[in-house]
Structures are given as C-alpha cells and as structure tokens.
Amino acid sequence: MSKMIELIVDNKKYSVKEGSLLIDLLIKEEIKVPYFCYHEALGADGNCRMCMVEIEGQKRPQIACDTLVKEGMEVRSTGTNIEKVRTDILELELINHPVDCPTCDQAGECSLQDFYMDYGLHDSKITIPEKVKHLKKIDLGSNVMLDQERCVLCARCTRFTTDITKTNELGIIGRGDHARVSTAPGRKLDNPYAMNVVDLCPVGALTSKDFRFKQRVWFLKTAESVCHGCAKGCNIFIDHNKMKYQDDVIYRFRPRRNDDVNGFFMCDEGRLSYKELQTNRQEDILLNNSIVSEERVIEELNNLIKIHKGNINILMDANLYTEEMETIVDFAKTIDAKVYAPLDVYIDESFKDDMLKSSNRASNSKTIEKMDIETTLPENSGLLINFNHPSTANADKKVSFRTHKSASEDIILPLASFADTEGHVCNEDGIVQKCEKALNRNNPSPTVIEWIEKVMS
Structure with a gap:
C-alpha cells in the first residue's frame, strides 16, 4: 500500500499518496487550476503549460501535471504572479x-x-x-x-x-x-x-457530425444511465431536450466516468445507439392487427390467461431492469406460468474486442443468471407472453410487449424503453448500476411494471 504524505495547498493541509501527480490532487479537491493537455486517462504531456502553480523553494512556477507530490510541499494555486503567467500563456493559445x-x-x-x-x-x-x-x-x-x-x-x-x-x-x-x-x-x-x-x-x-448544429448544450437536460448495447455496462450521460410543443428527444449519449467499468470512454456503436430508442417504436395497442383500447386488450389478455392456465410460458428480455424482472417472476407465480430467458441469442462474437465491447449483447443477463431463470424455452405452449425478448416459439396464442415494431402477433402492447423509466442492471462483472429516468414523453408507453399492475388490477 502506498505511503500517505502531507502537503499544503493554498494554506490548507491535504493527505495524498506518495508519488502521485500534484494535478490529480488539485482536480480531486476541486482546487481551480486550468489545463488543456492533461487528462487522467492519458497522463501528463506538459505541452500547454496552463496548469502552472508556485511551489515554495522553486525559482519559477511549475506545471502541476508533471510535478510529483512530496512531503511538506507548499503550493500556491492563486496569486498575482501565477495568474499573470496563465494570462500570458492563454494569450499565446488565443x-x-x-x-x-x-x-x-x-x-x-x-x-x-x-x-x-x-x-x-x-x-x-x-x-x-x-x-x-x-x-x-x-x-x-x-x-x-x-x-x-x-x-x-x-x-x-x-x-x-x-x-x-x-x-x-x-x-x-x-x-x-x-x-x-x-x-x-x-x-x-x-x-x-x-x-x-x-x-x-x-x-x-x-x-x-452526428450532433453538430442540432442543439445548444445549455438547453439540454442530462440523466445518468448505463448503455444497453452489451454486458459491459458502460456508464453514460443521456442528453435530451423537450422543446415547446414537441416531444422529449435524445440528442446524444456521452461516456460517464466509472473507473470500475469503462473508465472515461465508450464505443461508437454504443454512443450512437440512442437513435434506436427513437425509431420504429411500437406505439399502438394491437389486437389481431387492429388498434384497440387499453381496456379492451387487458380484458382479452385476462381471458387468454384464464383459458390457458397451467400452459402459459413467459419470455423475458435480458435487457430489462432487475426490478422489472422481479415483477415478471411474481406475475408468473400469480397466473401459474413459467418464466424463460434464452441467452444464446444475445451472443455476438464479432462484436467483441479487447477494450470495452463484450460478445454478450444483453445488458442485464447477469441478473438472469443470479435469479436462476430457465434459459431453454419449450417449443410449444398454449399462451406465450413475451416481454420484449428477441426470440419466439410456437403457441396457440401469442402476446408481446414491445419497445419496437416486430412481426405480427395476436396481441402487441407498446413498452417503455430503458430511457423512459428508472431501474438497475448488473453487468458481466457483477457490478450493479442504477439508471435514471431520462425522458418525459407526451404520450409515454407503460413500463413492464405498469402493464402488469393494469393486468392484475
């Protein structure tokens, strides 16, 4: 374990690991110091010279990004001299x-x-x-x-x-x-x-190019979430805005720092996956390809549950939140159904690399494993209720809760996406992470939990 030392910055004492960079302490303690070239993921480069500080005993200002902390060091991050140095350097930049x-x-x-x-x-x-x-x-x-x-x-x-x-x-x-x-x-x-x-x-x-000239950043609202593109679970910011008289729209995903998961970065495919949340969405309630009311479809679904009791299978998507999965399992017990979540359909070896991208394209499959959900779906059933799983199977009747439009089934109900609600996911390394609700749509689709509450009421 690294030895801890003490130093003074702007007349205040700090404890820090011996051998660490001075700029890391300044950033961590939110001590204001400007810098362009330094980045915690890239290390020191020292070319911009903006992070100059005064150190007791040194003849001239030193760059904080290339200065190792020492026991008893006294640092001044402000003052007439140091601010003039920064101003002069900035003038050259400009x-x-x-x-x-x-x-x-x-x-x-x-x-x-x-x-x-x-x-x-x-x-x-x-x-x-x-x-x-x-x-x-x-x-x-x-x-x-x-x-x-x-x-x-x-x-x-x-x-x-x-x-x-x-x-x-x-x-x-x-x-x-x-x-x-x-x-x-x-x-x-x-x-x-x-x-x-x-x-x-x-x-x-x-x-x-994807974001240029679409929004001024001061109009954007931001939610903290997790990318659902694979099992790595990269932390993201969802930047969105609800313009007057318009719906809430996502304009970009940005990587959010998490040293235990993705560090500072994310893959481009995950970054651009926000588009999928806003295209080809299932919006209508369909019964035999005809648009019907919520009351009518719930009545029909309850009739099917009664008719096929004891012969009902439920398919559960491995991208759902843990809270939604738990609600589905409880729902299955209530209607005497069995829950399945085949995971092989999410495996894509061509997507995997040695940085962040995982071959497992399901964001919450680890929770499926923890809950000991059966992953082999029987070929036939009387009633198949599918909560957004990409697979299907033979059944006398099929009911699907879908975020996006899919093949025709007996009943199709629109479902909220992960950005429309909040919950938790567990990544492939077993790290549980929270996703905030980002969007406030004009006509939001119900979540899994809301649909089940409607059916059971």
Whole structure:
C-alpha cells in the first residue's frame, strides 16, 4: 500500500499518496487550476503549460501535471504572479484562434471560453486578417469533423489514438504557427472508439457530425444511465431536450466516468445507439392487427390467461431492469406460468474486442443468471407472453410487449424503453448500476411494471 504524505495547498493541509501527480490532487479537491493537455486517462504531456502553480523553494512556477507530490510541499494555486503567467500563456493559445464562438458547436462546454473568462479578458495584439489560417472543415471519418484553426494542440486526440486504441490515425504535422492535427494522406479516423476524441477535445476543433448544429448544450437536460448495447455496462450521460410543443428527444449519449467499468470512454456503436430508442417504436395497442383500447386488450389478455392456465410460458428480455424482472417472476407465480430467458441469442462474437465491447449483447443477463431463470424455452405452449425478448416459439396464442415494431402477433402492447423509466442492471462483472429516468414523453408507453399492475388490477 502506498505511503500517505502531507502537503499544503493554498494554506490548507491535504493527505495524498506518495508519488502521485500534484494535478490529480488539485482536480480531486476541486482546487481551480486550468489545463488543456492533461487528462487522467492519458497522463501528463506538459505541452500547454496552463496548469502552472508556485511551489515554495522553486525559482519559477511549475506545471502541476508533471510535478510529483512530496512531503511538506507548499503550493500556491492563486496569486498575482501565477495568474499573470496563465494570462500570458492563454494569450499565446488565443493569438491565432478564430473568433467564431457563436457558430462553434463546443460553445457552452469549451475550456478555452471558460479560461478566457477567468484569466483572459484581454484585447488581441493582432487583427483578424493577420491570424494564421488553416482548414476549417475536414471530415476525418467515423462521424468526426476537424477544424484546424480552433485546435490548441493539446495532443489529447493524438495520444488517444496512439496510447489507448493503438491505431495511430492522428498526428501533429508542421511547425510553429503552422502546426496542426491531421491524419496521414489517404488515412481515415476509423477505429471503433474514434468519437471519444470529440469528448477529449477541450475546444471546438473536433466535433461530432452526428450532433453538430442540432442543439445548444445549455438547453439540454442530462440523466445518468448505463448503455444497453452489451454486458459491459458502460456508464453514460443521456442528453435530451423537450422543446415547446414537441416531444422529449435524445440528442446524444456521452461516456460517464466509472473507473470500475469503462473508465472515461465508450464505443461508437454504443454512443450512437440512442437513435434506436427513437425509431420504429411500437406505439399502438394491437389486437389481431387492429388498434384497440387499453381496456379492451387487458380484458382479452385476462381471458387468454384464464383459458390457458397451467400452459402459459413467459419470455423475458435480458435487457430489462432487475426490478422489472422481479415483477415478471411474481406475475408468473400469480397466473401459474413459467418464466424463460434464452441467452444464446444475445451472443455476438464479432462484436467483441479487447477494450470495452463484450460478445454478450444483453445488458442485464447477469441478473438472469443470479435469479436462476430457465434459459431453454419449450417449443410449444398454449399462451406465450413475451416481454420484449428477441426470440419466439410456437403457441396457440401469442402476446408481446414491445419497445419496437416486430412481426405480427395476436396481441402487441407498446413498452417503455430503458430511457423512459428508472431501474438497475448488473453487468458481466457483477457490478450493479442504477439508471435514471431520462425522458418525459407526451404520450409515454407503460413500463413492464405498469402493464402488469393494469393486468392484475
């Protein structure tokens, strides 16, 4: 176990592990210090020089991202001298930066904007025509656009493709004012985690083609959730907005830090999976392909349960929340039915990699295993009630609760998605995680629990 040492920052004592970086302490304790190039997943680079602090006994300011803590160290993160240093460095960062904040997609979550308000507020020493020009609109591939003029050369993106994905698509070319991020000639940014460079970019140099110009970030509401794309259970933010007179809409998924699961990142397929929650949704209640009322379908379902009592099988999706699964099991006991959850249909070896992507495409299959649910479904039954499972089987009558439109069945009932309600999932490593409700739709579909309550009432 690492030895703990004490040091002083801004006249306050802190205990920290010996050998750790000073900037990690400042970030953890929410001590305000600006930085562009440092990122906890990428380590120190030291090129932006913004994280300067004063250390007692040192002749000049030091960068916190490359300074190891020492016993008895005294640090000052504020003061006239250190703030002038930051202002001067920031002026160099801004000298060729374009004045296009009103049209930049990063506005509202831009470190450069924030730092300018804190340490800048100075007039430029050169005019706009004198600024060095670069290319403004480069399609790097994988839904990523590059604006070279906005780049502050923090090298986060290049280090990501070099050290994290090890695909080496991005590099910095040129010298001095003409240095810029680029791909090699004829090369595209095409790894399965490419869109993480958009999150890593502290300014508006790298933006998402999928999100560009769709929403200003200050209008977005955010819910904390878990990606349902595979059993890894990457933590995400669901960014959504309900415009006046319109429905609540998801605009993007972003990775949310969890050091025990996904760290800082997520795969591009999971990031873009929000689109599936908003397309081809089952919205109507169907009885023999005809739209009917909720009262009528519940009456018909109860009749079928009575007719087929003792010969009812229930199919349960392994992407449902644990609370929903428990409710289904209790419901099955009440109507004398058996519950099944075949898991082999979720296995996709082609999806798996050695970073985050799991071959198991079910977000909560671990809970199925813990509940000891039977995974082999009989071929025939009198009544088959399917709670959104992708499989089916022969039955005299079939009832399906569906989030999305599917093949015709005797009864089809619309079901809320994971973003429409809250609950828990257990990932493949046995980590239980909570998902918040994100959406408040104008005409929401009932959840599994709500449907069962309606049927049992």
